[in-house]
C-alpha cells in the first residue's frame with residue numbers, strides 16, 4: 001500500500017475524485033479532512049503533523065476558499081511544515097481570477113518544493129453537490145447576473161488533471177488553467193438541467209443586493225454571505241474568468257467535458273429528481 005500521497009479535502013468535490021483516480025491506478029492515498037483518521041483540520045494545527053507524517057506529495061484543496069480571511073496564513077503555515085517534514089511536491093487547487101488565491105499560489109511557488117497550480121473556473125458540480133443544488137430542487141432559481149459568461153469546468157476533469165500533475169514530474173513548477181470547453185450563462189445552465197432531468201425549472205433574474213438580502217433572511221452565516229458576494233462581484237465579472245483555456249485537452253489528450261454531458265450524466269443519478277422531505 002502506498003500512503004505517501006496526501007489528499008487534503010479528500011472527501012470533497014475534486015479531492016474525492018483524485019482519491020478514486022489514484023486508487024484506480026493501485027495507489028492508496030491518505031485522506032486529509034476532519035472526518036479522516038488521523039483527522040486533519042485547517043482550524044487546528046495540532047492535527048497537521050500526524051496527517052503529514054511520511055508524506056512525499058500532496059493535493060491541497062483549502063476549504064472554503066483561498067479568498068477568505070485566514071487562508072493565506074494557513075497555506076503559509078502548511079507549506080512551511082510540509083517543507084520541514086520532507087514533502088517533495090504540492091499540487092494546489094486554486095481559483096481563476098482571484099487575487100487572494102494568487103497570493104496563496106505564490107507562497108507555494110516560492111517555497112522551494114516542486115509544485116503544480118491547478119487554477120480552476122467554477123465547477124459544474126456546484127449544481128449537484130453544493131450550494132446551487134437546493135434552488136434546483138425547489139424548482140425556483142433566483143440569481144443575479146443571468147447573462148454573464150462562465151466556462152464551467154467539470155470536477156472529473158479537474159481531478160484527472162490533478163492526478164496527472166501529482167504523478168508526472170513533467171508538470172512540476174507549472175500552472176495549469178482548467179476551464180470547460182464553452183461559455184455558458186446561468187440561463188443556459190437552468191435550461192440544460194431542466195431538459196436533462198425532465199423537470200420544470202423557473203429562472204428569476206435578481207440583483208446582487210436582492211440575492212445577498214435573501215441569504216441574510218435565510219440566516220446564512222455572515223462569512224458565507226461575504227464569500228458568495230465576493231465570488232459574484234469579483235470573480236464572475238472578471239474578464240479573465242470569461243475565457244476558455246485548452247489546458248485540459250493539452251494535459252489529458254481529450255476535450256474537456258461539456259455542461260450538457262455533465263447534466264445528462266448527473267440527471268441519471270436522480271439527484272435532481274429527489275422528493276424533498278417536506279413534500280412527503
Ligand SMILES: NC(=O)c1ccc[n+]([C@@H]2O[C@H](COP(=O)([O-])OP(=O)(O)OC[C@H]3O[C@@H](n4cnc5c(N)ncnc54)[C@H](OP(=O)(O)O)[C@@H]3O)[C@@H](O)[C@H]2O)c1
Pocket residue numbers: 008009010011012013014015032033034035036040041042043061062063064065066067093094095096120121122123126130
Ligand atoms: N467550487 C468551485 O466552483 C470552485 C472553483 C474554483 C476553485 N475552487 C476552490 O476549491 C477549493 C475547495 O472548494 P470546494 O467548493 O470544491 O470544496 P470541497 O472540496 O467540496 O470541500 C469539502 C472538503 O473540505 C473538507 N473540509 C471542510 N472543512 C474543513 C476543515 N476545517 N479542515 C479540513 N478539511 C475540511 C471536507 O471534509 P470534512 O468535512 O471531512 O472535513 C471535504 O473533504 C476552494 O479552495 C475553492 O477556492 C472551487
